[in-house]
Amino acid sequence: MKQNDTGLIGDISGALRLLTRLPMPASERIAGPRAAWAWPLAGAVVGGLAALLGFVALPLGAGVAAALVLGAQAMMTGAMHEDGLADTADGLWGGWEPARRLEIMKDSHIGTYGVMALLVLGLVRWSAIATLLTGGVWWGLIAVAVLSRAPMAVLMTAMPNARGKGLAQSVGQVPQTSADIAVMIGLAAAGCLGWSGLWMVLATAMVVLALALVARAKIGGQTGDILGASQQLAEAAGLVVLAATL
Structure with missing residues (x-):
């Protein structure tokens, strides 16, 4: 039976349907741009x-244990963020002009840049997660997962879609209010970690800003792949800083 969910619950369930492969009740409602505030909750x-x-x-x-955490995250999300990271690395560094870069990013095949991005960032995340688990800071994994989804909403609000089609374009323009709420949820999660959370926020902001500047220069805006890459880079930065400061 399909449910026609609306309001806060509808936004949350829509965010889970969009960003995860977790079993959810069928719904006639498509996750619209307003639901971006709930991406950190997913x-x-x-x-x-x-x-x-x-x-x-x-x-x-x-x-x-850290390897299992990475595997579980990829299974629950359908590895959509990892796929975005690989496509972003291949496209931004594999082409010489915006049109060619976007073409490469759309290609389902993975290139050398993509493989290296997944390998290096995967090792960074694995090492940091192992450190956190050894220190008993398992709740830090939750805080990082929350914070790392907020930049996607911010980028969709602040940057134009470079391709004009695709998953990011189909979601629509994220309202500023939804992006602001997503950021506040991310900040609240980081705030539970005290000063370590503050450094984590700063590191996340820096890597996402760097990605945004490179994407604007190379392809003129954001795409779904750029959004996925922002989540992966934000998560890696958050995990590393958290592991280093706790």
């Missing part, structure tokens, strides 16, 4: 389930 669900798995698997060793 991250909380993904991060919470992954952190629980990491906690349970910790007796197997921090390295194994």
Whole structure:
């Protein structure tokens, strides 16, 4: 049976349907741009389930537990953010002009830049997650998962769509209010970690700003792949800073 959900619950369920592959009740409602405020909450669900798995698997060793956390996150999201990271790396550095870069990003094949981006960032995330699990800071994984979804809403509000079609374009223009709420939710999650959370926010803002500047210079705006890459870079930055400061 399909449910015609509206309001806050509808936005949250719409965010989960858009950003995860978790089983959700069928709905006639498509997650619109207003629901972007709930993207960090979808991250909380993904991060919470992954952190629980990491906690349970910790007796197997921090390295194994961290690998399982990464695998669980990819399964729950359909690896859509990782795919965006790989396509972004291939496109932004594999072409010489905007049209060619966008063409490369649309190609389903993965190139050398994409492989290296996934490998390097995967190792960075794995190492930081292992450190956090060893230190018993499993809740930090949830905070990072929440914070890392907020930049996607910000980029969709602040930057034009470079391609004019695709998943990011189909979602629509995210209202400023929705982006602001997403940021506030992310800041609240980071605030639970004290000064470490502050440094985590600063690191996240810096890497996302750098990505935004490069994307604007190379393709003229954002795409769904850029949004996915922003989540991965924000998560990696947050995890590293958190592991280093706690």
